[in-house]
Amino acid sequence: MTDFSKKLDPALVAKRYASERRFRAYGAVALAISVLFLVYLIVDIAVKAWPSFFEHHIVLKVELDPARIDPAQVQKGDFNGIIKDGLRAAFPNVTTRADSKKLMAQLSTGTGDDLRILTVANPAMIGTTVNASALLSDDADLYFKGMHAPTLKTPGQTNLQIAKDGENYLFTGDLSQLVAGQIVRANGGAFRITSMEPGGAKAEVLLTPDTLNSLVAGNWDILSFAAIEVDRRIDDRAVVLLEAMRDKGIVEKHFSWRFFSSGDSREPELAGLRGAITGSLLTVVMTLLLSLPLGIAAAIYLEEFAPKNNWTQFIEVNINNLAAVPSIIFGLLGLAVFIGFFGLPRSVPLVGGLVLALLVLPTIIIASRAALNAVPPSIKEAALGVGASHLQAIFHHVLPLAVPGILTGTILGVARALGETAPLLMIGMVAFIVDVPNGFRDAATVLPVQIYLWSDLPEIAFQSRTAAAIIVLLVVLFCLNAIAIYLRKRFERRW
């Protein structure tokens, strides 16, 4: 038997294995780091986005007064007013103008929309009293989602007396629990402790109490805050009102279909993605309609028919270069040519589609050529051999085999177009557009531009909306990639 160990230097062998192990380790580490980044990114966005998929309502008993809703024109009825009346009725002890205004501010400006839709669908409701679900404002919504500075609730464990002291009130008794700045809720009212004095705790009223009975332990509670009022997005009065709503049990949490069914808005709680999604859809359809036939035709011509000379060489090089041109250049081109020269309207999916078609055309041409080239020439020869013309050979045999490759390339190109922002900024698709577009010539925006727009807005609620829009965009892109993979697997053939 041959002794192999004698022929090879064991140190060298060990070294070779060690270097292989090292290389594998580098690879694993690189992979782990990238996975970590990706997971962090996605988790971070998802966590931020999650609240946006839900919204808070309050349920109010309202009377659909025929005086305020003309049955002939239900659409124009004053549903916001009806809701507000319902809210006022639910909080009888809110009396002052300022308090009432504060209470109404907790409602969204579009709070009557849901009721309007319901009534339009079912006009028989007019004249009856119904339980209406009213959308809350963004700040109120965020408060219930716990995204403001936290409010701590402490049950009252001592007995207190309360008495009116001029404009203010005075708490006496065992004041051990009270600190200035806290809110004491009792007897259906709320008081803010302004100062602790030897004679008792001075307090101002935030919500008028029903009575001034003595407070027994367990009957009252204290709201305290981690941050002082000026640092909070929501002030003490609002907190008292919202907590009162919560205590009444009329606050409800729903999945926010509105996020997908409404257009853009300045009010975060009303802002939705439907406009952007529709805009994206229209733009992508336009892009596909233009780039797919053009791209495939160009690819077939270049791959199968074009003579191999300097001209086609030049064209090929330039197609490859075009794929590497920064996208904003295409925006400038679109602005100059389609809007400036051809006089097409700004901000419309038609022009967006044209520009994005230019953008993805090189990608589609390159992918299609590669797919056509990957079809074994023997298939074409076989077709030519039985007497098919060149065109028949291509359309009957080569193209069907290239379809998975072409589709993959196209879908990746479309995915790129879907995520593109820069060229669309140049042609004015960055405008604030509330209406959902109905056609290629309606002003529209697209998902990535919507993200860009929202990310710029000051309202805190928009941060979450931005993240949610990113999630939607990612899901759409993942779906497109999944379709690409599916098509590839479905149509892929072995030969």
Add this chain to the structure above:
Amino acid sequence: MDATPQKLPSNPIPRILAEKETKIVARDVNVYYGDKHAIKHLSIDIPDRAVSAFIGPSGCGKSTFLRCINRMNDTIPSARVTGQILVDGKDIHDRDLDVVQLRARVGMVFQKPNPFPKSIFENIAYGPRIHGIAKSKADLEEIVVNSLKKAGLFEEVKDRLSHSGTSLSGGQQQRLCIARAIAVNPEIILMDEPCSALDPIASARIEELIDEIRQNYCIIIVTHSMQQAARVSQLTAFFHLGDLVEIGDTEDMFTAPKNKRTQDYITGRFG
């Protein structure tokens, strides 16, 4: 165009050419791939209803000439063909001769079995369909069945005509390709190393098939296997470096070739 064939340069004229009608006549054919002179001043006669074999080392021009006969070289941009190739006295480079019609008359079987990635039925039906040979669906089915029978494949695949052609074994695929070529009623069948990718049994079946159908077609086969050429063909032509070195009756070529280059090649002394 003067279609009268000049005298074939080889002497003596192979007996098979005297026995059978001449199907293909080539005179002073030159093929260039770019700067490369792939075939030099080739003149040859090919008999009808017989098998002619082209042998020679790789790159000798035998496949190139084969592909001239159905003008498959047209698909290669750098290829240039000069000279006359007459099929039944008609120049295939004539302006009024359509290349698609030519290829319908001159079927081809390739080195690697290349069935379309479609059903067995579709593979064979494709040719008749594009040429409008079948008048009805029943006609088409008849053509498919007949072609499969002629190719000796029908019994093996009759229950799975809708299966993919690529699901067959290599030898079956090659016979499918032959059936596909037969389906368009060609007069000439060109075979470019049809057995090079097959095992000996599958090769033998192809040879058997060639032997069966040779009474009805003018068959030209390019092969690297001398034994195969000796077994299936009646006429053998030896190519070397773009020259037609020797042409003769197969029985003479493999026992007593006249040319020393032929002798050296077939006895395994170069190449």
Add this chain to the structure above:
Amino acid sequence: MPDHTVTAYDDELASLKQMVAQMGGLAEEQLARAIDAIAKRDVRLADAVIAGDERIDELERQIEEKAIVTIAKRQPMAQDLRQIIVTIRIASDLERIGDLAKNTAKRTHAISGEMPRKLVTGLTRMGKLAQEQLKDVLDAYAQGNAEKAMQVWRSDEDIDALYNSIFRELLTYMMEDPRMIGPCAHLLFGTKNMERIGDHTTNIAENIYFLVHGKMITEERPKKDSTSTTNFPNK
């Protein structure tokens, strides 16, 4: 001629040729000794010849085996195919020549002692001629010289002619003295053997022609052997 791409093939062909040469040498030697034995009526030499035939038969078997293996392995074509086929044929002819030599030697026992010396000279003359033919044809084979082989082929005529005259001579003796019929018959068979050896050399010559030219000789060989049509002369 250049070598084969596969050199082992060349070795096999060379070894076949060498074996035929060896066999030819043996056959020549056997023939010479057989003639010697009968001329001198040397029974011991004759026995040696009879024993020596075994070696030729053995060689023929070896050549056949090797040729078959080579055909199976190399699938020879053209020149190579002819060479192997010709080798088998020549081996078979040489084996027959060996047999005929053995047969001739055997007859030494039958004619020893009772024979006028003069009668045997005819046979030895025939033997010498056949021996020359065999030597020439083996030379022609070794040199691949078809021309020389054709000379052998043509000069078989001379053996035939000589055979005719010896045939008549022996017939005459037998008619004159019936006691001589036995030994003379043996001599007649011995002479016939020499004539047959001559025929085998022409076979070999034809094979050499086929080996070199790739075709069979189509012309008729000149024959002078008329004994098969000769009647006993009436007294």
